[in-house]
Amino acid sequence: MKQTINAILFDVGGTLRFTERVDGREIIILEEIRSFLGYEGTVDSLKTRLTRGEKDYRKWAKKSLVELTEQELWVRFMYPDQSRLEFIRENAIKLNQLWRNSKGKKKLLPNAVETIKTLAERGYKLCIISNTTSSVEVPALLEENGINHLFSSVILSAVYGRRKPHPSLFLDATRALGVRPEECAYIGDRPSRDVVGAREAGFSKVVIIQAAGLKHEKKENVPMNPDHLISRLPELLDIFPDHKDLPQVEVKALQPEFLYDAALSTMWNVGQKMPFGETFAVGRQLGFARLELNHAISPAMLEEIDFNHFRAGNVHDPCPAYFSMNELKKKDWLISSLDETNRKKGVDVTLRTIDLAVKLGASSVILHPGQVNGDRSMDKRLRAMYDQGLFGSQEYEELTNAMVADRKSKVSPHLEAVKRSLHEIIEYAKSVKMSIGLENRYRYYDIPLIDEMGLLLDLCDEPWYGFQYDMGHAQTLSALGLEDHEEWLKRYGKRIVAIHMHDVKGITDHQTPGHGDIDFEMVAKYIPEYAYRTLEVGPQATQQELIDGTELLVTMGIVKKL
Numbered sequence: 001m002k003q004t005i006n007a008i009l010f011d012v013g014g015t016l017r018f019t020e021r022v023d024g025r026e027i028i029i030l031e032e033i034r035s036f037l038g039y040e041g042t043v044d045s046l047k048t049r050l051t052r053g054e055k056d057y058r059k060w061a062k063k064s065l066v067e068l069t070e071q072e073l074w075v076r077f078m079y080p081d082q083s084r085l086e087f088i089r090e091n092a093i094k095l096n097q098l099w100r101n102s103k104g105k106k107k108l109l110p111n112a113v114e115t116i117k118t119l120a121e122r123g124y125k126l127c128i129i130s131n132t133t134s135s136v137e138v139p140a141l142l143e144e145n146g147i148n149h150l151f152s153s154v155i156l157s158a159v160y161g162r163r164k165p166h167p168s169l170f171l172d173a174t175r176a177l178g179v180r181p182e183e184c185a186y187i188g189d190r191p192s193r194d195v196v197g198a199r200e201a202g203f204s205k206v207v208i209i210q211a212a213g214l215k216h217e218k219k220e221n222v223p224m225n226p227d228h229l230i231s232r233l234p235e236l237l238d239i240f241p242d243h244k245d246l247p248q249v250e251v252k253a254l255q256p257e258f259l260y261d262a263a264l265s266t267m268w269n270v271g272q273k274m275p276f277g278e279t280f281a282v283g284r285q286l287g288f289a290r291l292e293l294n295h296a297i298s299p300a301m302l303e304e305i306d307f308n309h310f311r312a313g314n315v316h317d318p319c320p321a322y323f324s325m326n327e328l329k330k331k332d333w334l335i336s337s338l339d340e341t342n343r344k345k346g347v348d349v350t351l352r353t354i355d356l357a358v359k360l361g362a363s364s365v366i367l368h369p370g371q372v373n374g375d376r377s378m379d380k381r382l383r384a385m386y387d388q389g390l391f392g393s394q395e396y397e398e399l400t401n402a403m404v405a406d407r408k409s410k411v412s413p414h415l416e417a418v419k420r421s422l423h424e425i426i427e428y429a430k431s432v433k434m435s436i437g438l439e440n441r442y443r444y445y446d447i448p449l450i451d452e453m454g455l456l457l458d459l460c461d462e463p464w465y466g467f468q469y470d471m472g473h474a475q476t477l478s479a480l481g482l483e484d485h486e487e488w489l490k491r492y493g494k495r496i497v498a499i500h501m502h503d504v505k506g507i508t509d510h511q512t513p514g515h516g517d518i519d520f521e522m523v524a525k526y527i528p529e530y531a532y533r534t535l536e537v538g539p540q541a542t543q544q545e546l547i548d549g550t551e552l553l554v555t556m557g558i559v560k561k562l
Contacts, residue, residue, distance in 0.1 A: 003204040004246050006183040007125040008236075009173055011164075012138050014189035016112050016233070018214055019104040029102035033095065037079070050099060053078040063363075063435065063464055064530050065166040067157035070096040073133055096134060106141055109211055113145050115233040120150040123243030125177045128154040129169050129186070131193065135159050152177055165197030167259065167289055168562045174201075183251050187236065189214075191222040192361060199224050200289055200311050201562075202255050207239065222361045223307040256287045258561040260550050262501070262533040263313045264288040267510065268546070270296050271539020277304035284310070286546055289562065292366075292534040293319050293356075307360060314437075314498060314532060315357040316366040318349045329371070335421035336370020336414040336447055346370070347421050354425075354434050363532055364435035364498055366468045367425070369418050369447045369456060374410045378403040379444050386480060386507055400481065407445055411452070418447055419459060426460050437468030437497045440488060442476055442509060450483050450491065457495055466497035469527075472509035472536070473500075475518050479507050486522060493526035500536040501553060510538040513549035520556040533559055 010016055030043045039046050057077035061067060068076065070092040075085050079095070088095070120126055128151050130138055135158045142148035153176035157163045160172075174181050181202035188194025189209050198206045208226040210216050211233075228239055264286070269279035280291060290313040293302075299320040305312075318328065328334060328349065335350065337343040350367060357365045382399050390396050429436050438456055440448065448456055457467065469488065478485035502509060503516030513520065513535075535550055553559040 003182045003251060004249055005124070005185045005205055005240060006243070007127065007174070007177050007179045007185070008119055008240060009127040009129055009170070009184060009186050009203075011186075011188035011190075011194055012128060012130040012132065012141075014211070014214055014216075015109075015187055015209055016116075017106055017108055017141065018211070020107055021104045025104065026102045029098055033098050033102070036091070036095070036098075050078055053080075054099075060463065061163055065163045066530055067131070067133070067161060067163045069158060070133065070135060073158075093134075093136060097136065100134060100137065106137065108141065108145055109233055111232065111234050113147055115236055116147050116150055118237055119240060122240065124240060125179065126151045127173050127177055128156075129164065129173050130155070131157045131163050133158050164193040165200065167197055167201035168261070170197055170201035170203065171259065171562050180251050180253060182254055185240070190217045191224065191226065192217060192220045195224045195226050196222060196311060196361065199309055201259075202284070207236065209233065220361065221359045223359070224311070224361075225308055254281075255284050258287065259289045260287045260554070261560045261562050262288060262535055262550065262553075263290045263292040264546070265292045265294050265316075265500070265534050265536040266297055267294045267536050268539055268541060270294070270301070275304075276301055277306070280305060280310045282543065286543055287550070288535070292316065292536070293360075293362075294536070295319055295321055295325055297321055312357075312360045312362050314364050314366055314534060315353055315360065315362050317353040317368065319353050319356055323349075325368075332373075334370040335425070336372070336418045338373070338413055338417060343417050343421060347424050350421075350425055351428055354429055354432060357434055358432050362434075364437050364464075364468075365429070366437050366439055366498065368441065369422070369438055370414060371443070371447055372407050372411045372414050372445045374406045374445050375403070376443070376445050378406065382444075382480060383507055391481065403444060404482075411447070414447060415452060415455065418456065422456060422459050426465060429465070430462075433464075435464040435466075435497055437466060439468040439470050439500070440473050441470075442473045444477065444480075444482055450487055453488075453492060457492065464497070466495040467492045468498050468500070469493075469496045469531075470500040470536075471518055471523055472502040472504045472511075475504040475516075476507045476509055479504065479517070485519075489523070489526035494528070496526075496528050496531045498532035498534065499527060500534055501558065502536050503549070510536060512537050512541045512545040514552045515545070515549070520553065520558060524557045527558055 030047055034043055034046050071089045074088050074092040074095055079088050135156060138156055153173055155169050155173050160169055162168050174184055182204050184203045185205035186194060186198035186203050187207045191208060195206045206226045207228040207230060209230050212231060264283045272279050290311045292314040293312050294316045295318050297319050302320045332339060332342045333345040333349060335346040337346055354365050378399060385396050474485045474488045477483040503511040503513045503518050505511050505516040550559060554561055
């Protein structure tokens with residue numbers, strides 16, 4: 001039986017409200033801003049400055065899903081005048097409203113008031129969830145139209161601190177209403193924010209409105225489709241009948257009360273005994289808000305995933321795996337290859353992964369930057385000696401020194417090949433607006449080591465290009481006495497865009513957190529608040545171990561609950 005909808009939550013801009021342009025209004029208000037700021041330039045130059053600041057902010061906010069207060073917005077992006085920061089901060093709300101008002105008058109769509117009143121009369125709980133840089137505009141609009149009392153809760157991103165499609169806004173809204181996500185519907189106009197955010201939060205129904213005369217979202221790659229597509233608000237009355245006439249059924253919980261703000265890597269899903277396609281509902285039941293596609297996903301497996309309900313936040317290159325990682329290494333189709341034809345094939349593999357990530361609306365692509373073609377048998381022998389308890393012995397030290405010297409003598413041309421490849425990959429990623437994370441590796445002959453990571457990160461200083469920190473890989477090389485774990489974090493912690501979370505027992509990685517040797521307290525000190533988190537454990541972990549391990553990460557402050 002379908003879930004009964006007991007609460008309806010609304011977006012505002014483009015859903016309930018539109019902006020009416022008024023001739024001459026912009027120049028009048030911009031002149032007021034210029035006078036208030038004491039700005040000595042022309043109105044046109046002020047508009048250019050504020051527009052540039054707003055554009056930079058929107059770009060940053062869209063990637064981070066963070067919304068700043070008016071005060072932080074204006075001192076950091078809109079008007080960062082170091083000599084007048086206190087004045088700007090104290091008057092940020094006024095400045096922000098003047099700037100927003102210069103673009104037109106905000107009005108409710110036709111029939112908005114009547115539709116809202118009818119839905120309230122029919123017994124639905126109502127709520128607002130809006131991405132907005134204003135803390136005052138929406139409340140004033142609702143009060144002006146006499147419907148503010150009909151909304152039990154109003155969540156504004158400028159007050160809340162996060163932006164849609166982050167699911168936290170949706171989940172906190174359900175708690176404010178006293179309902180579960182499964183009994184909620186969301187009404188919005190942007191699939192990339194509204195369908196994705198509502199589905200990731202576990203809402204049962206999503207409606208997208210494309211009102212006539214309004215700009216609709218540019219075609220973005222969103223594999224999730226709304227349950228209903230409407231052009232006028234009164235059509236909602238056909239979708240949501242009188243609540244008193246609906247059968248009252250017990251809400252079926254499809255997820256725990258609190259979700260983890262983390263993905264579960266398909267590394268775990270691939271090895272389960274149940275059908276692969278069923279593992280994603282299990283991941284949701286365990287509390288993971290999203291998934292990460294790892295490099296073992298074949299084209300056939302990709303077809304089994306219901307991307308209409310489960311979001312892929314990250315994609316690990318190569319994906320889909322037309323060839324396995326080992327096959328690519330044997331073919332030397334790597335971005336580090338010294339053979340130009342093979343290097344280009346390695347780049348093509350990565351570009352294909354980026355294309356998939358764009359198609360799925362993922363946040364970033366995780367990239368392995370290749371390897372050094374040295375005597376890799378020494379790496380295997382060293383690990384065997386470690387397992388035999390020979391760490392620190394003279395034989396172990398001699399082998400370590402020989403391996404380090406061998407790699408050092410051969411790495412330079414491979415690094416140059418990686419740099420050439422990354423220049424091509426960066427340009428392509430920039431053109432399709434996809435973030436790239438360079439991962440630290442498990443094997444010593446893989447690229448990069450600590451010093452090499454700095455060289456590769458220096459190729460691009462954009463916030464969407466950075467360090468994919470794998471704590472298990474860093475721990476393994478540290479345990480072997482090759483690279484210090486914490487040094488990765490000291491040097492590149494501020495460049496972390498995403499992290500792989502797992503534990504390491506000895507030198508065996510992808511263990512459940514708490515089942516190994518990683519110092520999570522040390523790790524927690526360096527992790528950026530908004531870095532993308534993925535639990536990357538092997539299929540041997542039980543469902544309870546996944547929960548226990550993630551709860552440990554919550555306790556250590558590495559993962560948040562939503």
